Amino acid sequence: MNDTVPKQEVVAARGIKVAFGAVKALDGADLVIRAGECVGLVGHNGAGKSTIVNVINGGLTPQEGSVSYDGTPGLHGVAMARAHGVRCVFQELSLCPNLTVNENVRVMHADLKGASWRRRGLELVRRQLEETFPGHGIDCDSTVEDLSIAERQMVEIAISFTTVSQRPRLVILDEPTSSLDAGLAAQLMAYVRRFVKEGGSVLLISHILGEILSTSDRIVVMKDGKVVADKPATEFDTRRLVETMGSVVKEHGWKRTMGTKSGAPVLSRPALPGSTIQLEAFGGEIIGLAGLGGHGQTEALLDLYLSSSSNWWPTREPKMAFVAGDRGLNGTFGLWSILKNLSISSLKALSSRNMIDADCEDEVSERWKKRIEIRTPNMQNPILSLSGGNQQKVLFARALATTSKVVLMDDPMRGVDVGTKQEVYEILRAEAAAGRTFIWYSTEMDEIRLCDRVYVFRDGAIAAELVGEAITEPNVLAASFAGGEAA
Amino acid sequence: MKLSSGTVRMIIPAVSLAVLLSAVFYMQPRAMSYTGLNLLFNLAVPIALATIAQMLIMAVNDLDLSMGTFVSFAACVTATFLQSSPFVGLLILIGAIAVYAAMGVIIYLRELPSIVVTLGMSFVWAGLAVLLLPSPGGSAPDWARALMTSKPPVVPMAIVASVVIAAVTHFLVMRSSFGVLIRGVGGNSRSVERAGWSVIGIRAATYALAGLFAVLAGIALVGLTTAADANIALRYTLLSIAGVILGGGEFVGGRVSPVGAVIGALTLTLAGSFLSFMRISPDWQIGAQGAILIVVLGLRLFLNRLEKREKNR
Numbered sequence: 001m002n003d004t005v006p007k008q009e010v011v012a013a014r015g016i017k018v019a020f021g022a023v024k025a026l027d028g029a030d031l032v033i034r035a036g037e038c039v040g041l042v043g044h045n046g047a048g049k050s051t052i053v054n055v056i057n058g059g060l061t062p063q064e065g066s067v068s069y070d071g072t073p074g075l076h077g078v079a080m081a082r083a084h085g086v087r088c089v090f091q092e093l094s095l096c097p098n099l100t101v102n103e104n105v106r107v108m109h110a111d112l113k114g115a116s117w118r119r120r121g122l123e124l125v126r127r128q129l130e131e132t133f134p135g136h137g138i139d140c141d142s143t144v145e146d147l148s149i150a151e152r153q154m155v156e157i158a159i160s161f162t163t164v165s166q167r168p169r170l171v172i173l174d175e176p177t178s179s180l181d182a183g184l185a186a187q188l189m190a191y192v193r194r195f196v197k198e199g200g201s202v203l204l205i206s207h208i209l210g211e212i213l214s215t216s217d218r219i220v221v222m223k224d225g226k227v228v229a230d231k232p233a234t235e236f237d238t239r240r241l242v243e244t245m246g247s248v249v250k251e252h253g254w255k256r257t258m259g260t261k262s263g264a265p266v267l268s269r270p271a272l273p274g275s276t277i278q279l280e281a282f283g284g285e286i287i288g289l290a291g292l293g294g295h296g297q298t299e300a301l302l303d304l305y306l307s308s309s310s311n312w313w314p315t316r317e318p319k320m321a322f323v324a325g326d327r328g329l330n331g332t333f334g335l336w337s338i339l340k341n342l343s344i345s346s347l348k349a350l351s352s353r354n355m356i357d358a359d360c361e362d363e364v365s366e367r368w369k370k371r372i373e374i375r376t377p378n379m380q381n382p383i384l385s386l387s388g389g390n391q392q393k394v395l396f397a398r399a400l401a402t403t404s405k406v407v408l409m410d411d412p413m414r415g416v417d418v419g420t421k422q423e424v425y426e427i428l429r430a431e432a433a434a435g436r437t438f439i440w441y442s443t444e445m446d447e448i449r450l451c452d453r454v455y456v457f458r459d460g461a462i463a464a465e466l467v468g469e470a471i472t473e474p475n476v477l478a479a480s481f482a483g484g485e486a487a
Numbered sequence: 488m489k490l491s492s493g494t495v496r497m498i499i500p501a502v503s504l505a506v507l508l509s510a511v512f513y514m515q516p517r518a519m520s521y522t523g524l525n526l527l528f529n530l531a532v533p534i535a536l537a538t539i540a541q542m543l544i545m546a547v548n549d550l551d552l553s554m555g556t557f558v559s560f561a562a563c564v565t566a567t568f569l570q571s572s573p574f575v576g577l578l579i580l581i582g583a584i585a586v587y588a589a590m591g592v593i594i595y596l597r598e599l600p601s602i603v604v605t606l607g608m609s610f611v612w613a614g615l616a617v618l619l620l621p622s623p624g625g626s627a628p629d630w631a632r633a634l635m636t637s638k639p640p641v642v643p644m645a646i647v648a649s650v651v652i653a654a655v656t657h658f659l660v661m662r663s664s665f666g667v668l669i670r671g672v673g674g675n676s677r678s679v680e681r682a683g684w685s686v687i688g689i690r691a692a693t694y695a696l697a698g699l700f701a702v703l704a705g706i707a708l709v710g711l712t713t714a715a716d717a718n719i720a721l722r723y724t725l726l727s728i729a730g731v732i733l734g735g736g737e738f739v740g741g742r743v744s745p746v747g748a749v750i751g752a753l754t755l756t757l758a759g760s761f762l763s764f765m766r767i768s769p770d771w772q773i774g775a776q777g778a779i780l781i782v783v784l785g786l787r788l789f790l791n792r793l794e795k796r797e798k799n800r
Contacts, residue, residue: 078681094675097675110682
């Protein structure tokens, strides 16, 4: 930090704007990474971290803004980024599980050529593993699927740092320690420091703030697709980072029912290893599942759902209804009409002698069309003629039209416009007052604040339970990001 | 010592072939001779080639339902054009391989299910084959006939051919860089793409290679039978899929084994002979062949489960 000459830029992304449909993922973000520094990147869900990583590694072309490698603006793309020594370790493991370790080196490094590539690849990855994780004990001859998750992550990291014919200049590590234990994580962070000292650069994304604070030279905080802070790491501590990530608290004209927990819980799930808090829900409550995306919330919902439903026999009165988050993947029936999409979950109740009563079906669908304001002239239109927000409303109506007392929601408001959201919130509130229980996984802070009680997930287990007025953005953020001691 | 999942996958096909072979030898000791072995296995050579072709398609997570009609078509071309005017015949076969490559590209670009595209193409191949040979006929090119009926010393032709096919494809698919990329596309095509490779190119090449092996299967078949017919190899579609699975391959995930596929094809051929030796009436043979398949695959599932339990402990 004491040199006055600005170091050479490895990658510079300036004024980047990326929108997916109506959702602005990046709204004029700047990120410059120079040689010989480790930049920490933090932000809550949807802040745009993954999007800017994809822009830098060439996988995504921004609609506006410029990306330049080595200070020279030029073509953009995966090949270009790789040619300038940009390597990326993705959050989800991206090795080929059916190949051996050295075959994966061959896939990742096109420049590993020649007759003896197997032997050389093996040597390279062995040496790199030894350097990064001394005493790792990984059998490099085995297929990747025979390795444990932690070993796969270690191999992937080692492959990215390996020099075949060209030294990596910038390595992007997206949650590199998510499957590593504390000892291995510390080894990796020590290696990152050595790598940076030798002139390489690292972009580090992690939910463990201790790692970010101790390893980075500079920390970039993102929020809502913008960079809100870009300062030397020494100017931050855990508390200040959490504060910077949060937004100004907006007032909400919302009164929680604060229903006293009465009687037996409607459902409960025993505490998982790594947590002492068990998930419980009482009648009429709206329970929020918060935390960073992919930390076990969806699994918890599925677990709850599967534990209450039989795999073999359909039940006349299902105990739970499920609102899917990924509409295309597991929500809508693309070829069906709106009407059929809505009534599919309550067919049992709508039929007599195993034949569907068409009048009854029409009546129910018209009622929900009015109540939830599905904007269509005719419920017989195909579901895909609706906008995304209205499709989501149909999925809500599908769940609410059933008689089930519990509704599970898997981040259903992803990519839905604000107006629709407000309408759905109203209906949720009314239904909860009528005694229904909602379990709501959401990645959006505004929605989490609407809940009566919130469980914050971290690393697959519940890290904290917040009730009523304690549900504030700083509290949720603090629980989602592990402090330094939990590295 | 801990066995790798690849080794476990190879044990079952090898053991089942050995068991079937010893059962056949026990019932018919005269099969244990040069001619006996050749007779038992010579029809396995074209099936092995078709199985390899199917295995390549399955390595990139697709399935080829046109294998049988394509091999029939290749056989008809071999028995007509390749015999009478070799140059034209060669051009037709090269064109057919190019169509395979194009199929690989279209399936990837348009995100079509391979089953639908290849099922559609199977009618095209069948139609072309009927146009070439409306009734059984034609004759094998002399070189194909000579190759398939040659008598190498000590070991019969069928065995030599199987070993050569297994060795060549093992080198191609399991050892070469190109093979690594094929299996990489099957295992995780996104990461192959992110590493800067052209997935389209890899898939086109894989399909072309599969087309080449299917053409070789047609030529080998005509070399054995001396004449062709538009329906000569219809069974090959399902036989080749069964052979790949029997040999330890899987439908998705790029988990394939060329040596296993050849062994699988040999096992399937042998299962037919075994049932004849058992004097099971031909009416029941297909059912009995299915039963053998179920037993072998059941064994494999059982082993997989054991392996998983071992891993979780």
